[in-house]
Amino acid sequence: xxxxxxxxxxxxxxxxxxxxxxxxxxxxxxxxxxxxxxxxxxxxxxxxxxxxxxxxxxxxxxxxxxxxxxxxxxxxxxxxxxxxxxxxxxxxxxxxxxxxxxxxxxxxxxxxxxxxxxxxxxxxxxxxxxxxxxxxxxxxxxxxxxxxxxxxxxxxxxxxxxxxxxxxxxxxxxxxxxxxxxxxxxxxxxxxxxxxxxxxxxxxxxxxxxxxxxxxxxxxxxxxxxxxxxxxxxxxxxxxxxxxxxxxxxxxxxxxxxxxxxxxxxxxxxxxxxxxxxxxxxxxxxxxxxx
Numbered sequence: 202x203x204x205x206x207x208x209x210x211x212x213x214x215x216x217x218x219x220x221x222x223x224x225x226x227x228x229x230x231x232x233x234x235x236x237x238x239x240x241x242x243x244x245x246x247x248x249x250x251x252x253x254x255x256x257x258x259x260x261x262x263x264x265x266x267x268x269x270x271x272x273x274x275x276x277x278x279x280x281x282x283x284x285x286x287x288x289x290x291x292x293x294x295x296x297x298x299x300x301x302x303x304x305x306x307x308x309x310x311x312x313x314x315x316x317x318x319x320x321x322x323x324x325x326x327x328x329x330x331x332x333x334x335x336x337x338x339x340x341x342x343x344x345x346x347x348x349x350x351x352x353x354x355x356x357x358x359x360x361x362x363x364x365x366x367x368x369x370x371x372x373x374x375x376x377x378x379x380x381x382x383x384x385x386x387x388x389x390x391x392x393x394x395x396x397x398x399x400x401x402x403x404x405x406x407x408x409x410x411x412x413x414x415x416x417x418x419x420x421x422x423x424x425x426x427x428x429x430x431x432x433x434x435x436x437x438x439x440x441x442x443x444x445x446x447x448x449x450x451x452x453x454x455x456x457x458x459x460x461x462x463x464x465x466x467x468x469x470x471x472x473x474x475x476x477x478x479x480x481x482x483x484x485x486x487x488x489x490x491x492x
Contacts, residue, residue, distance in 0.1 A: 252339075255346065258346035259346045261346070262320075266316075266351065266354070272316070275312060275315060276316075278312060279308055279309075279313070282312065286305055287302075287362065288369055290304035295374075295379060297382045298366055298383050298385050299382075299384065302362055302385065305358075305366070306397075306455075309355070309358060313354075315422075317352075317401045317402070318405070318414055318417045318421065319408075321347050322408045322411075322412055322413060322414040325412045326414055330491050331492070340487050341487065344486060348405050351405060352402065352405075355400070359390075396455050403447060403474050404421055405479065406479035406482060407421055408482075409479055409486060410478040410479070410485065411482075412485070412489075424447075425448050428446040443466055444466050444470065450466045
């Protein structure tokens with residue numbers, strides 16, 4: 202009896218009491234549930250943030266263009282100068298629409314490039330570049346968002362000049378009692394608008410290259426005087442001015458009668474004053490250490 206019952210009973214009791222299969226299954230299910238529950242939460246915590254959309258960068262830079270103190274002063278001065286020049290030209294030269302529209306170029310050629318310069322140099326003068334590039338490390342996208350608003354502003358400035366010139370022409374004609382001249386060349390109007398865009402692009406390029414607002418403003422505003430001096434040096438100076446002075450090469454564009462030679466000279470001056478400085482400025486901005 203002892204030899205028959207005891208070993209079998211102990212062995213069977215041991216195997217039935219331990220129940221390894223039931224314990225193993227329970228442990229595996231618990232571990233699986235824990236992994237399934239904790240895994241996605243951990244992945245969400247360490248997931249990289251979504252990139253900032255370009256339209257949001259563009260909206261921010263547009264707001265900064267007009268919300269800052271310098272932007273408000275420049276915009277207000279540009280509007281006042283446009284109104285004053287158009288009205289003054291109408292009183293002096295009579296109700297001629299093309300002459301009144303061209304009078305707005307006095308303020309555009311002076312203030313629009315300054316607006317572009319302040320746009321690209323404001324981050325560095327106010328020491329906010331560190332915050333901007335920390336939020337958006339891709340600096341080329343930031344530069345693109347900075348350059349587009351001033352260029353679009355140049356187009357809207359031309360439209361604003363037209364909106365001002367039309368009623369001023371009508372009022373001057375009624376006050377002076379003479380018929381108004383409404384003829385205007387569409388190609389000349391497009392060329393005049395394009396010249397404003399090129400002037401802003403020059404300011405953006407010089408400002409991006411130098412990252413110093415006062416120096417860039419002095420260079421952009423003093424170039425007409427310097428080129429007049431170069432032109433007075435003789436034949437060589439005249440040739441250099443015809444090919445490298447952006448103010449000279451855009452005359453044919455504003456007149457609406459551009460030839461192949463005029464287009465070639467305009468392209469050379471654009472490469473010299475816009476393409477080369479902007480390329481070098483982008484490289485400098487991307488590699489510059491922000492402190």
